[in-house]
Amino acid sequence: MSGTRLTSGGLIDRARRIDFTFDGRAMQGYAGDTLASALLANGTRIVGRSFKYHRPRGVWGGWFDEPNAIFSVKTPRGSLPNVLGTTTALTPGMEIKSVNAWPNARFDVKGALDLFNPWLKAGFYYKTFMKPDWHLFEPMIRKMAGLGALEPDLIEGYTSDQVHATCDLLVVGGGAAGLAAAEGAARQGKNVWLVEDHAALGGGLYRMGGTIEGLAPADWVTARKAAIENAGGRILTHTTAFGVFDHNLYGLAQQSALDVAPTLYRLRAKDCLLASGAIDRPVTFANNDLPGIMSLEAGIEYLGRYGVLFGKAIAIAANHSQTASAAARLRDAGAAVSLFDPANGDLSATGRRRVTSLRQGGRAEAVDCVLASAGWTPVLHLWRHAGGKLRWDDTLATFVPAQAPKGMAAIGAANGIFDLDQALAEARACATGEPYSPSPPRFNLTPTLPKPGAKGRQWIDFQHDVTLDDIALAERENYVSVEHLKRYTTLGMASDQGKISNIPGLAAMAALTGKTIPEVGTTTFRPPFVPLPLSLYHGPHSGQNFHPLKRLALEKLHRSSGAALGEYGGWLRPAWYGNQPGPDAAQSEARMVRAAGGILDASPLGKIEVMGPDAEAFVNFVYYNTMKTLKPGALRYGFLLTEKGVVFDDGVVFRMGPKRFVISSSSSHAEGVTGLLESWRQDGNDPDRVFVHDTTNHWSTVTVTGPKARNVTRSLGLDIDLSAEAFPHMTFRETSWNDVPLRIARVSFTGEVSFEVSIPASKVEALWTAITDAGEPFGVSPIGIEALSILRAEKGFIIIGKDTDGETMPHDLGFTLPRQKKSTAFVGDRGLHTEVANEPDRRQFVGLSVTGDAPLPTGAHLVEGADRRSFGIVTSSYISPNLNRPIALGLVERGAERMGETVTLFHLGKTYEATLTSPVAFDPDGARIHA
């Protein structure tokens, strides 16, 4: 024996030694070790300090159920925090650091906090640190909270591979039941995936020694593995099934090494067999958190899998039917073992930095290790993710599967079958559909649940320092709902998410309230089953692949023209052109448009076709404005409303023919409007008589606007008369240019004469070049969205979502006439008749005239009274280069009847003055638009 490592046994490779450090001390392990097994083999008792009291803590569990062994780990590639020691493979050169301790876990200065435990009970932070001010204590408390720290060499930026896959049957768990089931199903020709989170298959087979079906465990596992793979099955080790999602989607995370990004499999499995096993429940007794006390399962797991015997004088506190065989295994390994039945009386451990004895009544045993088990808890997280029900089993003193979710069955220990031969028979039958007659279970135990009022500090949640007294306190303060209990005490909120603490916590609350455990209930099981790095979810979808913008067909030309590109409504669009600072460029461009003209890439404008025999009635129905009177060749501005009557989008409707319309939605809402139209098409309308096509991507649009727009457009040589008389505002024409279909509309978002020229996107570069070349002699050149925003604000034209909010209705914007004239039903009509819609204090659209040269801040509130009650907000604000003064738009209570009123505005500690005016600041008669 070297330290506590045996010279033989386990799955480790003793030929491959691995050097590592723990809190600066040099140690050795072997290939196949986890951080925890290597530390135990080196005789390490204290692996960290508890979250609240900084109590010394040792390893408790053998796998994902571990609450204490959480480390910061530095590898040759960098550092990672929050590394679970029991599931992480040891690799050469690791520098392992304990967390929540200074200077180290063995001696932690903050360990003195434990002396103050009477004042730090559950919810203490709701009751203390109130005077003189919470903020006085907050920095110190925040500094002390948390486990681990981010190091400067943190490993980040790695990306996970993400793979979509499908199979007939997913078997979760590569223990005996999972292997037997996967083999049976694969032999039947099913496409089987078996996932196992350990590096090696076999589950708990290595713990107990002996043989299985006449073979040594490793040989039996090898035979099953070969059979599965020969039959076409796929086996993924190091892989955790961490969640079940809609439509049989299983999330699998495959981790090859700590500092290598895991692979995410999105697996669609027709069926799933849950062979996820069971974990040990802690026995709740005084000082049950002392280093040296671990689960019975973990004790024999470290022995069987890693060749580590953790103690020489071991007490086993358990009474189930596998206790004796575990004791025999430990004795065979050289330990002196004493047995304690927790049902025979209260247990208590003694020791300071490690357990030194276990007492029960008058009996006391000097020990260096206590292995405790109150029984087995099936691992049913995925079962619950999928919607499966649970049933409390009094015999096993735990929850077991009840009503199964569709396509899922639990087998083996996950199904509460803890006898190996029975589990194998059940698994094979379940996988193959062959008949199965279960025999009576041999596994038995005498339940041992927490006893409120028992002496000593009894720990329920090790990581978050929740004790039995905390549960009792929660009950006294009426936090008896299981969800309230969780949040008040933080029970089950640690990184292990209550895997070992939930049932003791529920049992304690049940005892305190006189209810049964099922009556207390369980908290909600949510994915992920184990903590996973966020990089698993984003994979390569980072940077510009994370939320990609839509791109213009003209982007290359814009870039070569010196455009500054920015996001506008989900599109990457020119903000301005040239080398000037943005605000200056926007002013110049806006001035140029009023003086001569500008050319805008308006391609994102929606082009949504509505066609069919009912197209006219449908468009009339979905629009606030009357559209059925629209003549072919004409356009009309209008609003689409939600059912509540709120403005969803504005835009222009083209009537192309008797049964064909094109809806030109605002640029950022094309997909939203298409969706809205589709939903109304299928609801209350005949979907066989009206059809909606979003053709926005097929067409690109170049807008020429300004006094010289007609001259510039004329240079295209189109076969249509562009004069104001022949081609008036709010009409359009269809023609061709260079044998390419072209649509040209007189519609304006600047208040100037404008021509919107649309052409199939593949031809727009030629059109843009022709128009910009033609514009040059007239002093007309490209403009960006920033200039357009100024120009439309000068005219009081709204941008939906900027000048409107989630409550704005058409009459708030001054559009009451369409509603009065409309004789048929329309979407949102009922909403406009509600009390809310007709309140006199509604916020209405106004302009704000500013005294002085400084523009109002967008977002500034119009305020009144000593308490600065807000009665409005500035929605848009600019310096108008054409009016040589600041302009602003806003939504103001009773705005329409308050014109001329001087108001006070407040923003970030500053006050401003402005006068309420009409929103139209430039060319109020609209003469220029019709020129």
Place this chain on the structure above:
Amino acid sequence: MRDDSHKWAAPFDVSDVLIGEVDGKACRVSSASINRLSLISGTGVRTSSQIPLIGWPEIAPDGPFALSMRRDRILEVNGSARTDGWDEVNSVAISDMTDGYHAFSVAGSGALNLLNRGADLFLETPSASVARLTFGLPSLIYRTDETTYTLLFTRAQAVAAYSALSAALRHCASDG
């Protein structure tokens, strides 16, 4: 108001080709040429189509064919020229979408493996519709032979699609 031009890679050229290996299998991504796309909607349009109707995972023929999109919608590929609007005779709505999509060809024995990096797409799971989300982007996917797939993305999202395909291919090559 800021210039974010540098945050976004300039659009790719249609002549650009991506070549790599996915799970040890060869894969090539390039832009594909399609002469005409006509979006056609109408009751029974899927059953009345005079040209082969392609769902998933059927292999499209060399000549004209129609992609099945949903119960009342097809996308005719390289079909005859049609007039946009409501077709009274056949009771169908027609829109030219030739410039509305950008087509990529993903070819090679590793093609499906690459697509599986971004799409729930399996040969053993047939579907009447070729519509899929690929790398989170709406797309139409069909096969042109055993190991060649054509992907149609809306024109505005072609750069994003190319970037995602490129990133996935690069990632597979570097193995993380």
